[in-house]
Amino acid sequence: MKNVFELLNANSYPGRGIIIGRCAYNEFSFIIYFIMGRSENSRNRIFAATEDGIRTQAWDPAKTTDPSLIIYHPVRRLEGHVIVTNGDQTDTIRDGLAAGISFEDSLRGRKFEPDAPNYTPRISGLLLPDGSYRLSILKTAQGDPSCCQRFFFEYDRPIAGQGHFISTYAGDGDPLPSFAGEPVTVAMKGSLETFARRVWDSLNGDNKVSLFGLGIPLDEGKPESIIINKHEGA
Numbered sequence: 060m061k062n063v064f065e066l067l068n069a070n071s072y073p074g075r076g077i078i079i080g081r082c083a084y085n086e087f088s089f090i091i092y093f094i095m096g097r098s099e100n101s102r103n104r105i106f107a108a109t110e111d112g113i114r115t116q117a118w119d120p121a122k123t124t125d126p127s128l129i130i131y132h133p134v135r136r137l138e139g140h141v142i143v144t145n146g147d148q149t150d151t152i153r154d155g156l157a158a159g160i161s162f163e164d165s166l167r168g169r170k171f172e173p174d175a176p177n178y179t180p181r182i183s184g185l186l187l188p189d190g191s192y193r194l195s196i197l198k199t200a201q202g203d204p205s206c207c208q209r210f211f212f213e214y215d216r217p218i219a220g221q222g223h224f225i226s227t228y229a230g231d232g233d234p235l236p237s238f239a240g241e242p243v244t245v246a247m248k249g250s251l252e253t254f255a256r257r258v259w260d261s262l263n264g265d266n267k268v269s270l271f272g273l274g275i276p277l278d279e280g281k282p283e284s285i286i287i288n289k290h291e292g293a
Contacts, residue, residue, distance in 0.1 A: 063224055063245040067261035072097065073226035074235065075145040077184045078258070079192045079214075080222015080247045086277060088190050089222065089247055091258055092133050092143050093270040100124045105288040106269040111136045113271050118290040128172055128179075134271060139188035141275065145227060146172065148181050162193050163211050170207035171198050176234040178204050180227050190277055191215045194225055198237045212242055222247045251283050259287050 067073065078091040094115070096102040103122045106113045112134035117123045131147045142152045148169050155165030162185045172179040180198035187193075193213050200206035214223065223242035228235045247254060255272030262270075267289060274283035 060221060060244050060246050061224075063243075064257055064261040066224070066243065066245070067258065070230050071263045072228055072231035072235070072266055073238075073262075074179070074228040075182065076224065076226035077143055077145075077182055077194065078222050078224045078245065078247075079143070079184050079186060079194065080245070081190065081217040081219050082251070082254075082274070083220035083248045085219035087251065087274040087283070088186055088192070088217070088277065089251060089254060090134070090141060090143055090184070090186060090273040090275075091255060091270065092145075093258065093262060094133075094145075094268045095262065095266040096268050097266060101129055102266075102268055102289075104129060104268055105290050106133070106271050106286045108284075108286065109135075112141075113286065115269075118288075128174060134273065141186040141273065142183070143186075144181065144183040145179075146181055148183055152183060152185065162195070166195055166197060166211075167209060169197060170209075171204070175204070176202075178202065178237075179235070180237050182225050182227055182238070184225075186275065190217050190275075192217065192223075194223060194242050196225060196238060202234065202237075220247055221245070252285055255285050255287065 075094045104115050105118050114132045132149045134143045135153050152165045178199045180196050183195045185193045195211045197209050224245045225242040251274035259270045270287040272285040
């Protein structure tokens with residue numbers, strides 16, 4: 060089990076990241092989603108709460124040059140399920156679940172983002188009502204866009220104090236290198252706010268943009284959430 064704070068401290072640009080798992084005191088499932096940016100367009104964003112999750116929006120609309128890959132709903136809830144992704148595949152998964160289509164089958168119709176030469180992977184997560192969860196990454200074959208590789212990971216018996224982390228990139232570069240391998244097993248300690256703020260503090264100060272944390276109680280109690288936006292002085 061890795062220390063996620065150390066992993067993030069050592070990586071100046073993981074891009075967008077998802078952490079899903081069970082808190083140490085075994086009362087909540089936690090979801091963390093963060094975004095980073097290198098361009099002015101990518102950095103010009105905040106997270107805003109919606110009725111069923113969050114959406115990204117421009118901090119200064121006048122500075123937005125291309126909203127196609129930066130404005131979307133990262134988190135949406137549907138009948139006890141929580142969907143978290145780094146793009147508009149959130150809606151693909153939500154619409155699929157509503158129609159009785161599985162997480163995996165919904166994503167088989169999608170592929171990596173068309174942002175050559177990076178071809179940013181699409182990372183997605185699904186938290187089920189029983190606390191089990193799934194993660195996925197859709198990426199090129201070692202940078203070759205002629206092939207889309209789709210990987211799915213299922214965690215049916217979450218362990219208290221343990222979660223899994225996946226990000227779009229393995230680090231900074233030109234082009235940006237895609238995340239490789241299985242989601243990283245990481246320790247999850249403390250309350251939602253404590254854990255979320257430690258993740259935020261571990262992200263590169265120049266590149267981090269926003270972070271969202273969600274805690275779903277296993278006893279069907281009231282969820283907890285936190286939004287941290289760099290533009291709002293976090």
